[in-house]
Amino acid sequence: MGTDIGQLGRIFTSSSAYADPVAWHAAAERIRREQPVLRVTSERYPDFWAITTHADVLEVERHPDVFTNGPLPVITTKDRVAGAAEAPIKTLIQMDGAEHKTHRGIVNEWFKPGSVRRLQERVTELARQHVDRMATLGGECDFVNDVALHFPLHVILSILGLPESDYPRMLQLTQELFGPTDTDLGRGGDSALEVILDFVRYFTELTADRRATPTDDLASVIANARIDGAPIADLDTFGHYVIIATAGHDTTSSSIAAGLLALLQHPDQLALLQAEPDRIDQAADEIVRYTSPVKHFMRTCREPFELHGVTIQPGDLLYLSYASANRDETVFADPHRLDVTRQNAGNHLGFGFGQHFCLGVHLARMEIRTMFRELLPRLRHVELAGEPTWIHANFVQGPKSIPIRYDLV
Numbered sequence: 001m002g003t004d005i006g007q008l009g010r011i012f013t014s015s016s017a018y019a020d021p022v023a024w025h026a027a028a029e030r031i032r033r034e035q036p037v038l039r040v041t042s043e044r045y046p047d048f049w050a051i052t053t054h055a056d057v058l059e060v061e062r063h064p065d066v067f068t069n070g071p072l073p074v075i076t077t078k079d080r081v082a083g084a085a086e087a088p089i090k091t092l093i094q095m096d097g098a099e100h101k102t103h104r105g106i107v108n109e110w111f112k113p114g115s116v117r118r119l120q121e122r123v124t125e126l127a128r129q130h131v132d133r134m135a136t137l138g139g140e141c142d143f144v145n146d147v148a149l150h151f152p153l154h155v156i157l158s159i160l161g162l163p164e165s166d167y168p169r170m171l172q173l174t175q176e177l178f179g180p181t182d183t184d185l186g187r188g189g190d191s192a193l194e195v196i197l198d199f200v201r202y203f204t205e206l207t208a209d210r211r212a213t214p215t216d217d218l219a220s221v222i223a224n225a226r227i228d229g230a231p232i233a234d235l236d237t238f239g240h241y242v243i244i245a246t247a248g249h250d251t252t253s254s255s256i257a258a259g260l261l262a263l264l265q266h267p268d269q270l271a272l273l274q275a276e277p278d279r280i281d282q283a284a285d286e287i288v289r290y291t292s293p294v295k296h297f298m299r300t301c302r303e304p305f306e307l308h309g310v311t312i313q314p315g316d317l318l319y320l321s322y323a324s325a326n327r328d329e330t331v332f333a334d335p336h337r338l339d340v341t342r343q344n345a346g347n348h349l350g351f352g353f354g355q356h357f358c359l360g361v362h363l364a365r366m367e368i369r370t371m372f373r374e375l376l377p378r379l380r381h382v383e384l385a386g387e388p389t390w391i392h393a394n395f396v397q398g399p400k401s402i403p404i405r406y407d408l409v
């Protein structure tokens with residue numbers, strides 16, 4: 001007798017479940033087959049519907065007026081639900097409707113393909129620096145901690161315009177915010193608010209500085225934004241800094257780290273990209289599909305809605321499982337295989353869809369492509385030098401450590 005399907009629903013909340021990706025995907029596959037809109041009940045978390053197929057996640061994303069991001073965009077334990085709804089700082093992911101449109105409009109221009117292309121030279125320079133550093137490490141390193149964690153952070157902080165001396169502090173804060181259920185990385189307990197307050201202290205100073213002396217960096221765009229003709233409120237500037245500094249970091253580093261691990265586990269695909277580096281651009285989307293570093297976002301239902309034969313009621317919570325949708329066998333043939341030539345890889349939902357579609361998508365793709373274009377052709381040999389480990393988290397998640405042995409040109 002197999003595990004009861006209701007019990008399987010814990011894979012969506014349990015941080016340790018995500019740390020065993022093979023078992024996680026086997027469970028999700030069964031849920032997609034047997035009960036794709038699954039009611040999940042537990043002691044720690046409010047009840048929710050897990051939405052697991054590609055078509056259903058898309059359907060929910062297509063109805064932002066019925067399914068709102070606020071007040072709970074991310075799974076939250078029962079004891080923290082009230083606090084989360086009253087959080088003093090609101091970011092894009094907590095906003096809906098006109099408020100979301102106004103705030104997204106402030107930063108949208110900066111992240112459009114044309115603007116992002118201007119950054120290519122700097123991104124290449126940073127990627128090369130990180131690969132050069134790998135070359136000095138004596139042929140062995142932990143790819144997560146020595147490379148993947150630092151490169152995207154340096155890109156984000158460099159476009160925000162922060163000095164390099166502040167990078168280590170930002171690295172620590174973003175890890176604390178996104179890994180709070182992981183014993184090694186998080187502060188434990190009710191730490192999210194504390195970490196956000198640390199950001200506030202840092203960015204208050206930054207805003208004052210960019211208002212006094214605007215430059216052409218992203219921090220200046222945020223600090224000097226106007227809403228309905230009036231200067232943006234300080235609290236709103238923090239919301240923008242927090243979401244960009246955090247959403248732009250662990251997501252991309254997890255894609256790069258989990259991407260290299262996936263290539264090591266699919267040596268034919270690694271060999272193909274090394275032999276034909278022109279395929280790397282297309283491979284970036286397959287890497288995001290396969291690794292899905294953002295595991296979920298939540299929605300709250302506002303009016304009765306039929307989904308896959310289930311009536312979702314106002315007030316019900318929905319858990320959009322991007323990780324499951326991206327392995328949906330009805331959309332992606334042989335979904336558990338990394339296939340860098342997959343023609344429809346771009347249909348993945350790893351960046352979401354619709355009004356909240358990832359703001360940083362063009363930058364993220366550029367970073368993944370640039371890192372692998374710099375790294376793969378220089379790797380004469382690469383292999384695992386130990387067991388990789390995974391972060392215990394249920395929101396943004398990926399490898400915690402990937403020991404590798406390599407020979408770099």
Ligand code: HEM
Binds near residue numbers: 252293356359360
């Ligand atoms: C591979 C890396 C990344 C992945 C997998 C990823 C994934 C996502 C996902 C799934 C969403 C929610 C979409 C939805 O609700 O439909 C999102 C939103 C967002 N992402 Fe990304 N992201 C990545 C990189 C970045 C980068 C580099 C930045 C910025 C520098 C960024 C900034 C944002 C922001 C600001 C939002 C909120 C948008 C809104 O609510 O309107 N992301 N991302």
